[in-house]
Amino acid sequence: MANVDKERKLQNKVKSWLINDLGYTFLGNLEDQNNRCIKPGLLRENLEKRGYKKEQIDFAVSELTNLTGNQVDSLYKVNKEIYSLLRYGRQGAKDDENNRQTVHYIDWEDIENNDFYLAEEVTALCFDGHSRKRPDLVIYVNGIALAVFELKRSCVSIGEGIRQSLTNQNKEYIQEFFHTVQLVFAGNEAEGLKYGTVGTKEKYFLEWREDVNAKDELSKTIKNLQTDNKLRNGIVSLCHKERFLSIIHDFVIFDAGTKKIARHNQYFANIAARAYIKEKEGGIIWNTQGSGKSLIMVWLTKWIIENIDDSRVVIITDREELDDQIESLFLDVEENVTRAKSTKHLHSLLNNKEANIICSLIHKYGHNAGGQADVDKYLKELLRNLPQDFQAKGNIIAFIDECHRTNSGKLHEAVKTIMPDAVLIGFTGTPLLKKDKKTSLEIFGPYIHTYKFDEGVADGVVLDLRYEARDIDQDLSSKEKVDLWFESKTTGLTDQAKTQLKQSWTSMNKLYSSRQRLEKIASDIIFDMSLKSRLKNDRGTALLVANSIYEACRYWDIFNSLGFTKCAVITSFEPNAASVRTATSDPHQAGEDEYKKSVYDRMLKGKSVVEFEKDAKKKFIDEPASMKLLIVVDKLLTGFDAPSATYIYIDKSMRDHDLFQAICRVNRPDGDDKDYGYIVDYMDLFRNLQLAIADYTGGAFEDYDKEDVEGLLKSRYDEAKAEMVGAMASLDDFLQNVGDNPEDLDYIRYFCGDGSESDADELVGKRDILYSLTSSLTRSFANCCDRLVSDYKYSEKDVDKIRKNIYGYNRIKDMIRLASNDYIDLKPYESDMRYILDTYIKAEDSRVISKLNDMSLVEALIDKDTTTPVEAIIDGLPGDDSAKAETIDNNMRHEIVKKMSSNPKYYGKLSEMLEEIIEQRRIEALSYEEYLRQVVELANSILHPEESGEYPDSLKDSAAKRALYDFFDDEALAISMDQAIRTSLRSDWKRNFQKQRNIQLAIYENLREHSYDEAQATNYVKEIFEIIERQEEYDI
Template identity: 45%
Template sequence: VLDLRYEAREVEQNVVQQDRNDAWFEAKTRGLTGVAKAKLKQRWGNLQKMFSSKARLGQIVADIVFDMETKPRLHDGRGNAMLVAGSIYQACKFYELFQETELKGKCAIVTSYEPAVGDIRTETVGDDGETEAVEQYEIYMKMLGGKDPKVFEKEVKEKFIKQPEQMKLLIVVDKLLTGFDAPPATYLYIDKSMRDHGLFQAICRVNRLDGEDKEFGYIIDYKDLFRSLENAVADYTSEAFDCYDKEDVSGLLTDRLDKAKEQLEDSLEALRALCEPVAPPKDMVDYYHYFCGANTEAFDLDELEENMPKREQLYNLSATALRAFGEVSGELQEKYHYTMEQIKALEREVTYYIKVRDDVRLASGDYVDLKKYDPDMRHLIDTYLSADPSRVLTSFGEATLVELLVDNGISALKDMPASTPKEQEAVAETIENNIGKEIVERTQSNPKYYEKMSALLRELIEKRKNDVINYEEYLRQIVELARKVHKPESGTEYPPGIRERAAKRAFYDHLNGDTVVANQIYDAVMSSKQDNFRGSKIKERKIWRAIRAVVKDDQEADQLLALVKEQSEF
């Protein structure tokens, strides 16, 4: 596999004409209650919706089109690219925008979505526009051109692999990010929040060998996934979180599991207190009386209005409890030592309050189908959000992170934020992943040496995680380990005469430090090898016999021949 080159880009967005923005929202939501307006803002004010504005997507499309004409392997058609979108709808909007560029006919969407008429039967909302589901369906159907989705996907993937000049870009969401082996794929554009194993699997889509002109795989990151990004979206949509405590919102950025567990316990405690005054036997009609009014057949409007604060509290607390339980439930047993009976009891209680919430919301008339507002909110975002051309945030240039550490030491990390424990952890994991990848790449050339390096890396990771060493000492040791991994010849692990050649070092390590025999094996290979010996049984056998004459053992000769075939100098 190949080294990776990384570049983080940012497409900055701004709200334009704030007064018209607010006026549009108020006009389109006239008649909605305060609760419904807050929910609509929450639905459309999250980062995913903001990042899917037409202006922002258009700037990314312009970036990719520019790269297609200027970047190595893209402009000559020998390589191609993948774009990871944040949602299927966003993938469809990307595709629609690419149809207005030179990539029309040379890009496609590959996702798990299979358009079906039944899915959109209730989605159309008349003359005001269409929901995202309808737009998604129509774009997909136009792309498929009457073909079965599975047949279309198979054809597209085959063309991407075998005819990169004809299928230059695949737009994906979750599919093809693992197990899809396409050597021409050279660039990966990421516009989706990813982390850990999923992120590592995704970036490995572009590190496959593919001819002499593919030297690197390139990662273009629009979500700045390798840094700690905690910027708030400072616009009117922040009001969507008015229903929540400030501490709850800020807590979403740190200590995720601990915060979720705390939220679960606090919200359930608050729900119990809120529902305590409900009259026995606490049937649903008793909840209606308490949260809506005495007359369940025709609620008095004044009573409904008077009881609205209690209902809002019920809606918000039950939603918080459900979200927190979903986030922490998988860790309750192992991390927090809950029994299965306790977990099931929590699940029953959360489910119960969600049913109470849903029934009260329907009975009171608070429930509003927000889907019909989708076209208006999409118009608002596409009209009143502008996007600037992308700018480079972080780039490793023409060097890998391991090379930077070897050449520049700790100063190579100056652009990576590490002022908080969370940021330090993110930097450490990035370094460890890069060193681990290089160890894996080099292991076959000298298994014993790189197995030792792998053990040292695991040991250092354990020290860091268990706070055995401070951060500064960790950095010093990780830089030293990077040097040993990348430039084993620069240390004192090998004697003179062995140190200078990678093949001799591999023989030396395999033979447990036998300098004499390592040199004899090297000389035997040099005197017996012929051009293009790999794959030729006759030529390989000649080398094997020369090695066998030195070690006097068939199995040892087999192992050493396998090692010879991994040495680039031969």
């Protein structure tokens, strides 16, 4: 009985919030009635109040009543039909003037015209006609049941309430009652409120969170109504009348058999984008990988088509897979989308108004889009291909998917050329980093909405990640044999050519590609497959990221030779005759391209690449027991959603966008047995990973305004133009030394000499200058040529002349490289150099360097709110490990400084420890392993000070007591002060000056009781109060 009383008390609280705070009308306790999902009397009453005629009302009520009584079709199908009826209304009979008036069951335009009711203990008959079920609370709008609540006391999980609602939706229970329901709620005061819709599985129920950056008036109103009660806040957020109907009208979708409702990030991204679109301004929506960007597009598209006059939406992607995915999604939700099949087809679609939603690959804007051709030259070609009467019709809003990739000036100019008045909205799951950011902000404008990686983890939308670094030691078994082999195979090459060949084959990537090393990694993975529970039980799968297509193929060969056949290679390689046309330099040995084709031929077994990859991906996602491992290089590292993917093994040097997107392949939830995604790193990527995570959770670039963007624009082009002018002048002056009207032979003699060795060093210096100046001129011209006419008063003739000169300079450079033997064809030496690596580079079994003490990356790197300094990102991070480590050190220092005010003495000690680590690293006294270990220790110290041996046991359970102890260095005083503070605390004290004064008085009196004189006590009050203000456990 006590439990019932507790739940009834909670139910009364919720009733009070809905009735007294949100203005719902109470219908009473309906326990003794056999209730249905519509109350015809209330519906008629509202329709009459809104002026509909009796015949129209009779027809509309009868139509809805008949639909709700459908016991033949599935809940999904009936609910979908009723949703359509509620959203769009029912067209009535013709009136005296032969017009048909639509009867709207709900007035979506004027919220106040609707009647919002709340009923409790709403009994409904089960399918058998005898048994009954009774939802705790039901929201009726105009007599139509739209939301159902199941509430639990705080010691009972709200999962029980969710399962109760799911059970009620079964046919044998009260499925018919849910025919009109749009929102399903479950909650208690400990966990708050979770919501879903009809048919939502328990694991997909969501928790709402208000966006602190939301600027719309409704969000401001709702935030002002909120308190510190999680359950009440959820109810206020979702059941505020205007928000409630907004979610139902604009954020429900029926997607190929599954009814879906928006997450909070999807809702706020849409609301924010609407304001920009109304003002004809563009921007960027950055919502982290796996958080549902495609559905944001769908909901925003629906709103645009319905609310913007003469509107059309053009969705632009840069990869075939994304084009397929988006088209499929729009078709699944029954939105008519037309896919452009070619450039000509795209021009035709834009030139007339028949299609209002168009999906197109970016390369369909012209065959050079995104290539290296100059902007203005490309645009001229594009314009020549447009029909003479071409004009993109309508009010176009263009969505650019994965805009961090398709953000170059060339592609932007292409889109704006054929759709000059379009509003551009960029979508990305990653932020804009370093050089990308400048161009993207110029093109799209500021961030419209952001939802970062750590926010997604906190909401359970994506899983957190665990990291493990593994190392495989390599050694050279016989230096003498290597040298002899090399000299015998390179007879006839110049010393310079030998040096170039050595440099090419002694890179880290080449060393890492030795067969023994790949075999050790493959053995590692096979061992994990039999040991790791998620992989062993055939529910989980793994990705292996190889450094090259050649290495991916070698991995496949190695796995198969070891008896592991449930794997496939998915790369961009096309195993046709053209791919090996010039691959052979020795008829007795297969080159790398021939080897790749051989592996593909054996793997495909007669299937086409498209057919094989489609089958492999399907098995990987739906039948993990039959496809355990996909070996990839670049493909599938973005936009590939496979909840089964649990481990990602990385054997490729990666950073920034590529690294973050890759690790997010394993962060999709997939049942209770998948608690994390796991990263296994064979490439010492921890420092890159730390920086990437900081970039994807930081807010460093959210505050750019238009003036900032304009400054970026001018600065970038000014610098490029200045470099171009300088390089061109220097190159002209330098080539004057060759002579007047020189021929090719004159250039060769000047830069290559007559073959004698006396001036060899001088000639090398001359060639280096030629190569450097030519590269500088080519690069700088590419970066500013699209603005030379408009911004710098060059004529078209001037630009064409510069372009021809650059072509000439590059021809001279290529000619000199060949004539001087500075360029050598490395392919003939490929097999011999591969033999050296495979024969003489030995590899040991892998060993785990660090598991980050089994902390998740969010715990180690994000919960500290670590952000990369703005300056470091804008200027671009230096490429060597030492420079990257300095950035990490800065992040740690930044975090310590932020926490310093909560406990100055403790974090002061950590600051000293950090400085010592930094100094040790700078004098190269720390190895990579040791650096990693100390970073983990420091993160632990920041996150878990209670584990430190510095504190008495009586203080370990309280950060506030520890802060007071560090201040006083007195255990008894710290405990006494904590008790005095807690006794004086009152609710909402941080915003009430008088309540603060009472706390300060309690501090003062406690100090006096411990023999502090009046002056000392007065001086310490302010310092202690500043510390306690920052202690979360004092928040009430």
